[in-house]
Amino acid sequence: MTTKLDARIPAGPLAEKWDKHRFEMKLVNPANKRKYHVIVVGSGLAGASAAASLSELGYRVSCFCFQDSPRRAHSIAAQGGINAAKNYQNDGDSEWRLFYDTIKGGDFRAREANVYRLAQVSVNIIDQCVAQGVPFAREYGGLLANRSFGGAQVSRTFYARGQTGQQLLLGAYQALEKEIARGGVTMHSRHEMLDIVVIDGRARGIITRDLVTGAVEAHVADSVVLGTGGYGNVYYLSTNAKGCNVTATYRAYKKGAAFADPCFTQIHPTCIPVAGEHQSKLTLMSESLRNDGRVWVPKKKEDCGKKPGEIAEGDRDYYLERKYPSFGNLSPRDIASRAAKEVCDEGRGVGPGGRGVYLDFADAIKRLGEHTIRERYGNLFEMYERITDEDPYKQPMRIYPAVHYTMGGLWVDYNLMSTIPGLHVIGEANFSDHGANRLGASALMQGLADGYFVLPSTIGDYLAGVKVDGLTAEHAAFREAVDGVNARTARLLGIKGTRTADSIHRELGHIMWEKCGMSRNAAGLKEALVAIPKLREEFWSNVCIPGTGAELNQSLEKAGRVADFLEFAELMCTDALQREESCGAHFREEYQTKDGEALRDDEHFAYVSAWEYAGEGMPPVLNKETLEFENVHLSTRSYK
Amino acid sequence: MKVVLHVWRQASASAAGKLVDYQADDISPDMSFLEMLDVLNERLIVRGEDPIAFDHDCREGICGSCGMMINGAAHGPMKLTTACQLHMRSFSDGDEIWIEPWRAKAFPVIKDLVVDRGAFDRIIQAGGFVSAPTGSAQDGNAIPIPKQAADDAMDAAACIGCGACVAACPNASASLFTAAKISHLGELPQGQPERMKRALAMVHQMDLETFGGCTLFGECQEACPKGISIDTIAQMNRDYIFAAATEREATDVLGSG
Numbered sequence: 001m002t003t004k005l006d007a008r009i010p011a012g013p014l015a016e017k018w019d020k021h022r023f024e025m026k027l028v029n030p031a032n033k034r035k036y037h038v039i040v041v042g043s044g045l046a047g048a049s050a051a052a053s054l055s056e057l058g059y060r061v062s063c064f065c066f067q068d069s070p071r072r073a074h075s076i077a078a079q080g081g082i083n084a085a086k087n088y089q090n091d092g093d094s095e096w097r098l099f100y101d102t103i104k105g106g107d108f109r110a111r112e113a114n115v116y117r118l119a120q121v122s123v124n125i126i127d128q129c130v131a132q133g134v135p136f137a138r139e140y141g142g143l144l145a146n147r148s149f150g151g152a153q154v155s156r157t158f159y160a161r162g163q164t165g166q167q168l169l170l171g172a173y174q175a176l177e178k179e180i181a182r183g184g185v186t187m188h189s190r191h192e193m194l195d196i197v198v199i200d201g202r203a204r205g206i207i208t209r210d211l212v213t214g215a216v217e218a219h220v221a222d223s224v225v226l227g228t229g230g231y232g233n234v235y236y237l238s239t240n241a242k243g244c245n246v247t248a249t250y251r252a253y254k255k256g257a258a259f260a261d262p263c264f265t266q267i268h269p270t271c272i273p274v275a276g277e278h279q280s281k282l283t284l285m286s287e288s289l290r291n292d293g294r295v296w297v298p299k300k301k302e303d304c305g306k307k308p309g310e311i312a313e314g315d316r317d318y319y320l321e322r323k324y325p326s327f328g329n330l331s332p333r334d335i336a337s338r339a340a341k342e343v344c345d346e347g348r349g350v351g352p353g354g355r356g357v358y359l360d361f362a363d364a365i366k367r368l369g370e371h372t373i374r375e376r377y378g379n380l381f382e383m384y385e386r387i388t389d390e391d392p393y394k395q396p397m398r399i400y401p402a403v404h405y406t407m408g409g410l411w412v413d414y415n416l417m418s419t420i421p422g423l424h425v426i427g428e429a430n431f432s433d434h435g436a437n438r439l440g441a442s443a444l445m446q447g448l449a450d451g452y453f454v455l456p457s458t459i460g461d462y463l464a465g466v467k468v469d470g471l472t473a474e475h476a477a478f479r480e481a482v483d484g485v486n487a488r489t490a491r492l493l494g495i496k497g498t499r500t501a502d503s504i505h506r507e508l509g510h511i512m513w514e515k516c517g518m519s520r521n522a523a524g525l526k527e528a529l530v531a532i533p534k535l536r537e538e539f540w541s542n543v544c545i546p547g548t549g550a551e552l553n554q555s556l557e558k559a560g561r562v563a564d565f566l567e568f569a570e571l572m573c574t575d576a577l578q579r580e581e582s583c584g585a586h587f588r589e590e591y592q593t594k595d596g597e598a599l600r601d602d603e604h605f606a607y608v609s610a611w612e613y614a615g616e617g618m619p620p621v622l623n624k625e626t627l628e629f630e631n632v633h634l635s636t637r638s639y640k
Numbered sequence: 641m642k643v644v645l646h647v648w649r650q651a652s653a654s655a656a657g658k659l660v661d662y663q664a665d666d667i668s669p670d671m672s673f674l675e676m677l678d679v680l681n682e683r684l685i686v687r688g689e690d691p692i693a694f695d696h697d698c699r700e701g702i703c704g705s706c707g708m709m710i711n712g713a714a715h716g717p718m719k720l721t722t723a724c725q726l727h728m729r730s731f732s733d734g735d736e737i738w739i740e741p742w743r744a745k746a747f748p749v750i751k752d753l754v755v756d757r758g759a760f761d762r763i764i765q766a767g768g769f770v771s772a773p774t775g776s777a778q779d780g781n782a783i784p785i786p787k788q789a790a791d792d793a794m795d796a797a798a799c800i801g802c803g804a805c806v807a808a809c810p811n812a813s814a815s816l817f818t819a820a821k822i823s824h825l826g827e828l829p830q831g832q833p834e835r836m837k838r839a840l841a842m843v844h845q846m847d848l849e850t851f852g853g854c855t856l857f858g859e860c861q862e863a864c865p866k867g868i869s870i871d872t873i874a875q876m877n878r879d880y881i882f883a884a885a886t887e888r889e890a891t892d893v894l895g896s897g
């Protein structure tokens with residue numbers, strides 16, 4: 001049985017679709033809005049902006065997050081910036097160019113209509129954030145400053161020092177708190193969503209665990225919105241915050257929401273290398289650093305042990321500048337990442353384990369002065385020094401790629417609705433806009449586009465078509481779901497094995513990084529598909545979780561998330577295996593040109609793979625949404 | 641390296657707590673402080689003991705989740721550093737380390753090192769925002785903002801809401817936290833219309849939350865991992881006094897709770 005995927009893309013010229021669609025959508029009568037209850041899971045940029053905006057419109061909103069405050073969502077860690085097609089710099093930017101860059105950056109695996117809309121609303125985001133008091137960087141004349149970011153040839157990135165995500169999130173958080181104070185939003189912090197309830201084919205609520213008391217609770221709504229972020233932590237080590245998980249989206253998948261392109265994961269080229277076995281997460285050095293830093297390794301293996309200062313200019317290989325003369329150090333993330341892995345595989349890597357390359361600011365400091373560099377990157381340099389005990393003003397940074405972002409996510413139509421009617425998905429949790437690879441500074445843009453501008457319009461179209469029916473948590477479906485959650489908790493606690501959830505998670509991460517990481521091949525993926533179920537068995541027979549379910553139990557929280565990763569990892573590998581092409585961040589070794597460039601296959605793979613859960617132990621069903629490109633020519637990427 | 645830890649263990653908000661000793665061997669100086677606790681916890685779990693609960697998420701010093709007293713100092717001995725960014729190389733082999741939760745009436749302990757900082761959210765709810773409903777904004781460049789003002793606003797806005805200022809203050813005052821937001825928004829033209837109302841409401845809420853008063857010890861500024869300046873408190877006081885003098889708005893705000 002396969003689901004018919006209907007993306008519901010409005011007809012008409014690309015640039016007019018969104019306006020036309022907004023006019024054609026049904027509206028909810030303002031007086032009726034407060035009768036509708038909307039659950040928003042997640043308080044990151046996507047969730048917080050959506051919850052605040054929906055409440056401003058008059059809907060009754062409940063918002064959930066697992067941290068102790070909505071202000072701590074993972075979005076807070078974004079450093080570099082947010083894109084918008086303002087063309088304030090008069091350098092030839094436009095909505096069309098941002099649209100085109102995003103589609104091209106995604107290697108033609110995203111939906112044209114969604115991406116164009118994203119470019120259109122990008123300009124409103126900046127206005128909105130400025131109005132909230134987000135302290136964006138400014139020029140001396142008082143106008144907004146921009147920089148160019150990761151692969152873009154125009155300056156369209158807005159930023160707030162190296163803390164753009166923090167400032168944007170605080171803007172959204174403050175709007176959310178304002179609505180909480182007004183009574184429009186009820187906030188449930190330290191609550192984890194553990195299941196979603198579908199009744200008569202519609203999403204009608206969620207089941208949560210209160211992380212302080214352990215109470216399992218049912219929440220009824222007219223529509224559920226997931227803004228629960230990405231699943232990069234399936235690799236154990238990633239730049240994501242420790243709590244990032246796939247639980248919410250994976251549970252929705254098991255209740256019938258299709259999961260799209262799970263294998264599309266972005267590896268970020270500029271992270272601080274692993275220091276040892278104890279490593280618990282990886283720290284990103286914003287790639288804005290690549291604007292001024294030059295990437296190199298020694299030409300000769302023998303030099304790798306030397307101090308960088310002892311290696312003569314002529315003995316350095318600025319490999320990105322050499323291989324990709326027009327983009328050089330600003331080459332796209334996947335290219336820069338693979339190039340780093342390549343030189344390290346050749347034995348020319350630097351630092352512990354030979355897994356690192358230099359990012360050198362000496363030239364920039366000479367050219368611009370230390371003061372300017374300090375002004376631009378001061379806090380990043382400090383962060384680097386704190387972690388590595390090395391001073392990047394004096395010696396080059398060492399960097400290495402790490403898992404950073406997941407383009408895959410729950411499949412959504414143009415209205416951001418999943419294949420479960422009434423279940424909407426926003427931000428990194430959906431798959432919609434970045435195709436096979438995301439441009440730098442575009443995730444913040446997408447999260448806020450979804451939350452401030454798109455969902456508040458499109459959810460009305462859904463709600464206007466459903467009746468408020470007085471459903472309560474007494475309904476059998478809710479009771480069953482609560483029982484299911486309790487039973488699973490009891491099962492986890494009952495295993496009483498000998499291994500910690502972390503140790504199993506680390507092992508899973510290792511499998512995924514080796515077999516389904518920066519580059520993949522069929523043989524490796526097949527090995528992973530054997531190894532993962534074995535590890536899952538090990539988990540369910542040998543994990544050790546102390547304590548009970550009726551208290552704050554961080555081991556239990558972790559174990560629940562690892563259990564989901566252990567199933568989800570298989571879906572990722574299955575997806576990577578079926579996609580017999582290389583595109584964007586998905587690099588299949590079998591499909592490359594003679595010079596090692598990705599070989600895309602538009603004839604057979606210009607589709608979104610949307611996986612449908614088929615039941616315990618059954619292989620998932622692949623549904624395909626064919627991507628139609630009416631406005632762009634499918635060019636082959638060349639950054640040479 | 642080896643360290644001896646004395647960690648505050650408290651099963652729940654209502655349970656009595658006490659310091660428990662742990663020997664942490666084979667610790668690498670490159671570990672972060674939290675990674676050291678991870679390693680200890682892994683060992684505790686395998687031994688069938690309850691691991692130490694502590695809040696954390698980003699481990700990059702930006703989310704403000706982590707927070708604990710380390711040898712009597714909020715976030716430990718390094719200036720401008722959160723517990724998650726502190727590394728074991730800041731300690732010596734054989735050191736004894738005391739680890740305790742934030743201590744403040746307004747931050748009740750939930751378990752071990754985990755405390756309830758909900759009071760901070762409620763202070764923001766009272767007025768730590770600009771009322772700019774989605775869709776109502778004009779062009780981002782319509783109002784130029786002098787670079788200095790934007791930079792000053794950013795300095796104050798850098799607060800991560802961790803609570804170190806409260807934990808470090810002998811009075812357990814939340815003045816630095818509250819003042820940082822008042823200063824951030826007060827620096828910007830967008831923050832002006834609600835500026836006075838904001839100062840009154842936020843200060844009022846701060847008092848309701850049972851935080852202590854500010855007597856300008858300056859410990860907060862010393863402990864702040866983001867270097868928020870105590871000058872913001874002076875700014876808050878000026879705004880507050882000015883606002884309190886203009887009765888009209890005061891009744892508006894206090895009435896609304």
Ligand SMILES: Cc1cc2nc3c(=O)[nH]c(=O)nc-3n(C[C@H](O)[C@H](O)[C@H](O)COP(=O)(O)OP(=O)(O)OC[C@H]3O[C@@H](n4cnc5c(N)ncnc54)[C@H](O)[C@@H]3O)c2cc1C
Nearest residue numbers: 042043044045046066075080081193229427428441443444
């Ligand atoms: C270090 C770093 C730097 C980055 N820098 C940039 C940048 O410069 N520019 C850019 O555009 N992008 C950047 N990104 C990407 C960007 O930050 C994220 O993609 C984006 O912030 C995701 O926002 P979100 O709202 O979708 O999810 P998140 O911010 O991850 O929020 C998820 C929310 O869901 C909640 N949640 C999750 N699961 C559950 C559950 N089961 N139950 C209840 N609640 C749950 C969480 O509590 C949280 O509130 C960066 C990412 C990283 C890791």
Ligand code: FES
Nearest residue numbers: 697699704706724
């Ligand atoms: S864990 Fe986020 S600030 Fe320490």
